[in-house]
Amino acid sequence: MEHLIFSLNATIPIFLVMFIGYLCKQCKLMKGDFIQSLNALNYKLTLPALLFRDISQADFYSVWDTKYVLFCFLVTLFCICILWLGATFLCKDKTILGELVQASYRGSAAVLGIAFIQNIYGSSGMAPLMIIGTVPLYNIAAVVILSFTAPGMKGPDKAAIRKTCLDILKNPIILSILLGILCSLCRLNFPTILDKTLGNIASLATPLALIALGAAFEGKQAMSKLKPTLICLFIKLILQPAIFLFPAAVIGFRDEKMVAILVMLGAPTTASCYIMARNTGHEGVLTSSAVVTTTFFSSVTLTFWLYLLKMKGLI
Numbered sequence: 001m002e003h004l005i006f007s008l009n010a011t012i013p014i015f016l017v018m019f020i021g022y023l024c025k026q027c028k029l030m031k032g033d034f035i036q037s038l039n040a041l042n043y044k045l046t047l048p049a050l051l052f053r054d055i056s057q058a059d060f061y062s063v064w065d066t067k068y069v070l071f072c073f074l075v076t077l078f079c080i081c082i083l084w085l086g087a088t089f090l091c092k093d094k095t096i097l098g099e100l101v102q103a104s105y106r107g108s109a110a111v112l113g114i115a116f117i118q119n120i121y122g123s124s125g126m127a128p129l130m131i132i133g134t135v136p137l138y139n140i141a142a143v144v145i146l147s148f149t150a151p152g153m154k155g156p157d158k159a160a161i162r163k164t165c166l167d168i169l170k171n172p173i174i175l176s177i178l179l180g181i182l183c184s185l186c187r188l189n190f191p192t193i194l195d196k197t198l199g200n201i202a203s204l205a206t207p208l209a210l211i212a213l214g215a216a217f218e219g220k221q222a223m224s225k226l227k228p229t230l231i232c233l234f235i236k237l238i239l240q241p242a243i244f245l246f247p248a249a250v251i252g253f254r255d256e257k258m259v260a261i262l263v264m265l266g267a268p269t270t271a272s273c274y275i276m277a278r279n280t281g282h283e284g285v286l287t288s289s290a291v292v293t294t295t296f297f298s299s300v301t302l303t304f305w306l307y308l309l310k311m312k313g314l315i
Helices: 002-026 032-056 066-090 094-105 111-121 127-149 158-170 172-185 192-202 205-215 219-223 226-251 255-266 272-279 285-311
Strands: none
Touching: 002 111, 002 205, 002 285, 032 111, 032 127, 032 172, 032 192, 032 205, 066 094, 066 127, 066 226, 066 255, 094 127, 094 226, 094 272, 094 285, 111 127, 111 205, 111 255, 127 158, 127 172, 127 255, 127 272, 158 172, 226 255, 226 285, 255 285, 272 285
């Protein structure tokens, strides 16, 4: 019972805040333009501020783990390659091939990942190292796969790939992580006024991000493309954690590192998948359905995986 209570305390508050965001949308307290602006604020200001503050105040020399970053990168790369190869041979409807692959591997590492780790441990913990190992690969792979599989396309969109590489270099979350690492390496101490200001902004990151995520939830879309949506759900929330959590435990990852790996493997499909799919000429129906469905059911699956990890003494 103690382990179950721990798991529920880690997940339910997060999804309740998301539900509040959903209710705000239904009660007309939040509208489309405001939700988009809120997402932009979180992406460009509050989440970067949180990551920068946590990393810059940490001892980089004791926090950095090359083995951990490589594990995150290689597991992500393996999942992408296997999913693309398997879907190429098994997916009968080639018009949804790219969307199926992207929605099955690309999770909400930054928003929900940081929220989960912060809710359990009080800081972003190992989320920045996991983000370094996965997010750039997420984006590059998405452009390549979606370009190859887009209707009327016979090869990768080189312009889109160049743009994605530039976007990664300008990504506020990646930049905040790198800047935080630099400050940590230099052991910089910020004046109290600046530190408290940064702390106030950082404290907004998780609640605002979850409220915006809940407000963007569109339940009606979940019934579109039901069968491939369920396949995405099974792969994203169940299959990947079932396969890779055990090797992570054998290698020796524990606590914050293990929770970050769980998020990497079993977090719901990120909403940015839809934007990427539409920008590369795809219909986007399967992607939006996968985002909605995986987000809804992750409240159950993440609780289960956390309970299992806690019961095994891994967190």
